[in-house]
Amino acid sequence: MTQQDHTQGSAAADAMVAEADTGARSATGVQGKAILALCIIWSVFQLYIASKLPGILAQLTGFSDFANIVAQARYVHLAFAIALATLAFPLFKSSPRDRIPAYDWVLLALGVGACLYLVIFRYQIADRPGLWNSSDIAVSATGMIVLMICVYRALGLPLVVIASTFVLFAFFGGYSEWVRELTNYGGSSLSKALGHYWMQTEGVFGVALGVSTTMIFLFVLFGALLDRAGGGNWFIKVAIAMLGALRGGPAKASVLSSMLTGMISGSSIANTVTTGTFTIPLMKRIGFSAEKAGAVEVASSTNGQLTPPVMGAAAFLMVEYVNIPYIDVVKHAFLPAVISYIALLYIVHLESLKIGLEGLQKRGRRIGVLMILILFLSGFIFLGVAAFLMIGVRALLEPVVGDTIYVALAIVAVLYVFLVAVAARYPDVEVDDPNAAVPEAPRLTPTLLGGAYFALPIFILVWNLMVRTESLDRLSPALSAFWATIFMIIVALTHRPLKAFFRKRDFAAEMTAGWNDFVQGLIMGARNMIGIGVATGAAGIIVGTISLTGAHQVIAQVIEVVSGGHLMVLLFLVAVLSLILGMGLPTTANYIVVSSLMAPVIVTVGAQSGLTVPLIAVHMFVFYFGILADDTPPVGLAAYAAAAISRGDPIKTGIQGFGYDIRTALLPFLFIFNTDLLLIDVGPLKAVFVFAVALIAMLLFAAATQGYFIAKSRLWETGVLLLIAFTLFRPGYFLDQISEKYAEASGPAAISLMSEQPDASDIRLIVAGPDFDTGDIRRTTIVIPAIAEDATAALEEQGLTVLPEDETLVLEEPFPGTAHFDTLGTEYDFYGDTPVVIEKIQVENDRLPKEIFFIPAFLLLAALVLIQRRRATQPAF
Incomplete structure (x- = not known):
């Protein structure tokens, strides 16, 4: 790939991100400044309502509206999303990109007015619940129409079609005798349906938009500030430094960096472009084809949406829909995500073995596989030790000073300044040119220490979400994100001038650069939220239709008839429908749609077939397949973004990416039947055992799909690998054949x-x-x-x-x-x-323990290793 090709590919990928996530319009002059100002105001507003300022200002001034705005926040939130969707996304392909036409200003006024109507006239509306007048109906209809137009602008037709179908069902479904018999729904009047969707919190302004308002925005803003300050590039450079010199190193680094950025990213497409701009050209440089290079990045980036703690913001919606604590969502999602990523690293390694690839050149001592594993585990050990020390310090100081929050803040401040001082001794972690004449993997120590302070905001986020102490409750996800974002703002503003101070360089210039990073982070946070904001509103229409009509019963009935009561056929149909429903939708809307429609089907029809699984397992099942739609042709937006960078065929990239993601598609079927994988009612020792066995099984499955283990596999050897993997994943199946369960x-x-x-x-x-x-x-x-x-x-x-x-x-x-x-x-x-x-x-x-079948499985594996070692032509690592 030439420098020109790479530049064109990156520009095309950036344009795709703008088209799908942030807005393709680049208005100039006053109009452009108005868009930027609106973004900044939206971000500041979200920080304001998440803080204690509303209550403090209301108490100081006696003006209750300072605090009341928090209760009305979701209306204002959607008003901002509609305004920015109207301004930042052109309505038609022929619409001007450099200015905002008059009709968009009209649509903006109508949409924002429909939202703020619920704020301004809230007391009058509360006095007539369910008795909507003509103004209410006119405003509701206007708001619904403008919202659908905004969804079309920001996300295209898929969600518009799905939401419109459900609206039509609400109005005309009662005319079907079959529907009436199944749901007892006789249809709805215009007044009742529009009021249900817009005038109360059952539809557009329901749970999904509420979660977007209170939690998702803050996490997206946190990620935008971290990326703008340089944290995203630091993730990539650390991954390249750690894995780049290994066989097929850039591809392995792509997997690791995509996992790190995907944990806090809300978009598969943005994740693909952020890391892929650097890693895809490097993969091509060492010998990967354009399609395989793009597919590795796509598989890595889509899996990032399945990785805690954020999971593309779906984790916070699961808290509401499944009604379990956030920490439980993270616990259940952790093991499948880690297993999936390690298996993808192994797939990349097998691809490198098949092609005979080497890694990047690296100065200094190379790091072996064992040392990388030790470093990887030491990261978790470091976090554990840091958490233990903070708990210990708090326990020692609490009897002396009472509330230790100020002590904790002081410790974090000192640690931050110390890490910045250490980073100042090393060159800045700059963005490298992937098309350099002789690309080299950077050394790990200066790269890691040169940006280690970027890990502090993430540590604060995880600490508040998951650790804290027994005597001090964990913070809510919203407050955790708020305090992590506040610290990230401090980092964005100060890390440059602090390093300039320690290096004795131009302090003022770096202050200005830090301020610019902060402002751009606010802007990008808001722009990244436009699609999510309107999508959660539109997805609320689907949820509202289900609560109004019982539409999910119709879907369940159809799937039950088609599946004929066969459990595996049922799960396969739900998986396919989740893939279809997820096409072209951002992660958050994707989860809302597939969980609202498909999760009740598994619960209802599955229970009739004797399948009873925890609700979280059902939601994880449909979420996994909804996310896999991002790399599934023909829509697969992440595959198109990767292909724009690699200059490969997007359909072939998507097919290859889905081929790599077969291991991810297998996991949901496994944890439906073996909930140990979700760590449900599993103790610490058994959790380690489950992880080890499941990881070995997944690696063997990956080897079977790639047709390569220690050497190129024969057909019967592939069959043996699949049999061993199945036995390790579901030993209970064989036990059921010889003993009644x-x-x-x-x-x-x-x-x-x-x-x-x-x-x-x-x-x-x-x-x-x-x-x-x-x-x-x-x-x-x-x-x-x-x-x-x-x-x-x-x-x-x-x-x-x-x-x-x-x-x-x-x-x-x-x-x-x-x-x-x-x-x-x-x-x-x-x-x-x-x-x-x-x-x-x-x-x-x-009965006998089902694990007894692991013995013949491992004996069979040992025999296969001995057979394939005789044909091996190169070292396994």
Whole structure:
């Protein structure tokens, strides 16, 4: 690739990011300054409502609106998003890029006015809940239309089509007899539907937009400030320094740097361009084809959206939708993400072996694979030791000084100044030219220490989110992001002048450069949020339609009929539909759409087939496949961005990227059937064991997909690798073939069997009865914990009342608010001629441990290693 080709490719990729994420219009003069000013004001507003300033100002001035604006923040948030989407994204391809036409100013006024109407007239609206007047309906219709136009501008047609389909269903779905029978929905009037969508918090201004307002913006702003200050480039350079000299080093560095930037990035496309601009030309330089170079970057960047702590901001939505603490979301997502990334590194290594590639030249001593592993693990050890020391210092000082927050701030300040002083001794971590005549991997020590202070804001973020102490509760995600962003602002403003001070150079010039970084970070944070802001509003339409009509039941019914009740067919259909629904959507909207539509399908239809899994596993399943849409042709926006840089074919890049991501597509099926992978009810020692076995299994699966292990694999060897991987992932499958998993009983015998179970062990109840809507007999499975020697108490604890009649266990309707009311109370007709009964109960048999099958699997692996070693023509590493 020539310098000109690289420049053109980077420009095309940057244009794609602007088109998809930040806005393709570059207005000049006063109009351009107005866009920038609006971005800055939006960022400052979000910091203001996240802080304690509103309450302080209200108390000092006696003017309550300083504090009231926080309660109205989501309306103002969407107003900013609509305004910037209108100004920054041209409506048509032929629309001017250098100025804002008059019709856009009209649309801006209508959209912002529709949002602020809910703020200005909030008291009058509160006095007439559900009784919307003509002004309310006119404003709602206007707001909905402008919002859809903004979604089209910022994100294209996919989300507009999906949201419009659901709006049409709300208005006309009641005309279908089948829909009426299935959902009891008879259609909606214009007033009722528009009021539901716009005038209350069930639709556009629902949970998704609320999370965007309080959490997502702050995390996106944090990432923008970190990248603008130089943290993103530091991630890339550290990855190149650590892995660049290894076989296929630039590709491995691409994987690592994309993981690091992806953890805090909200966009697969932006992640692809940020790291790919540097790594893709290097990969091509050492021998990767254009398509494979782009595919490695695409697979790395899309997987970044699956990696805690941010997960493309979906982690915070999961907190609301699954109703579990944030720390649990991170815990459940951690193991699959790490396994997936290590497997991708291995795939890159196998590709390098097949092509016979080498790494970059590097001055000084090279780092071996073992040392890299030690360094990688030492990063986690360092964080653990730092957390332990902070907890210890707080425990020692709390009895003396009381609140130790100021002590913690002082420690962080001293540590920051010290790390900047150390960094000042080394050259700045500059952005290198990937097309340099003789590209070299930088040395690790000066690169790592030259920007180590960038890790401090991330440490503060993770500390507040996940560690803190027992006596001091963890901060909410919003407050954690706020304080991390405040510290990141301090870093952006001061790291340049501080280094100039220690180097005795021009202090004033570096002060100006730091201020520019801060301002540009505010602007980029807001521009990166435009698409997310309007997308969460539009996704709220889908959620609102489901709450208004029960539309998810229709989708569940269709999938149930098509799958024929077969569990694997059901999961495959949901996976495919999640891929389709996720095409062309940003991560946040992607998760809202696929989780709202597909997660209830797995829960409902799966329970009828006997599949009962934790809700977080279901949400992770659909989220994984929704994210994989970013590299799946024909849409695959991340693949198009990578191809723009590599100058390769975007369809081939997407196909190759999905080929690399097959290992990621396998994981959701695995953790649906083996929730140990999500660390659900798994202790520390077992977690280490699960990680080790699952990692080996995934590496073997990756080797099978690449047709190369120690040497090029024969067809039967590939089959053996797949068999070993399957055995390690699902040893219970083979145990089920030789020993019944469950003991079953019905009628009075079921009560006796329940009483024999130890405390807290799982009891599966298979419930059968007439469907509330259709009257057809349907079955579902629920799980309750046992209470030793008291089956009745175990049932009553879950709000279930059972009346034995002859040999039948008749189930009474559960009361609202009890554990299984949503599963049973709203789905079954308890007052028909046919009773709802507990058909049978199932409890796990006492069997051999399923891990016994690991022994033959590892023996088979050892035999395969011995066979392939004879044909090996080069070292494995």
